[in-house]
Amino acid sequence: MALYRPVRAVANVVFGVLLLVSLVPGPVLAAPVDRAALNPQMAAYLAVHPGGTVLNDNEVSYSGGTLVVTLRAPVGTHAVAxxxxxxxxxxxxxxxxxxxxxxxxxGRQNLATWDWQFRIESAHYNMGSGSVTFYYDSSPLFSVGAGNRVRTDASPYRNWANYVSRTCY
Structure with missing residues (x-):
């Protein structure tokens, strides 16, 4: 009987400690972070252009990666294709x-699918072959391609394009 009381006392102390530990809030497990909430520019962009998947704090993917939008130029790059x-x-x-x-x-793609219609003011083609033509409905506006890679200013057709069509060969 003398041995039983110390074991019971130790068991009560251990139980009490475990009870206290269970009542103290522990570290909260991190939930997936909504990166758009961390970046006001990203949140604002997604509010106007919903349906994207945030890739990182500067890029949004649409239609399973068909279109990728980059919000800001890399630091130190300005007016560069x-x-x-x-x-x-x-x-x-x-x-x-x-x-x-x-x-x-x-092929032909409707820029309205990603809310890019009537927004294009310059373009850069960085593929080894082919070209892409920017259209207003069925009227071609301008093209860029392997032979003429950049259009620094889409003027006089700024913000006119609502379709693109890439010729692949």
């Missing part, structure tokens, strides 16, 4: 001003 290899890009401002949209698909 910077479309990544394997894409053709269009910019919201002349002289490659951001935001920038990039596509790589062949």
């Amino acid at each position: 910077d479309c990544p290899l394997g894409w053709y890009c269009f910019y919201d401002r002349p002289d490659f001003g951001y935001p920038r949209g990039k596509l790589s698909s062949c």
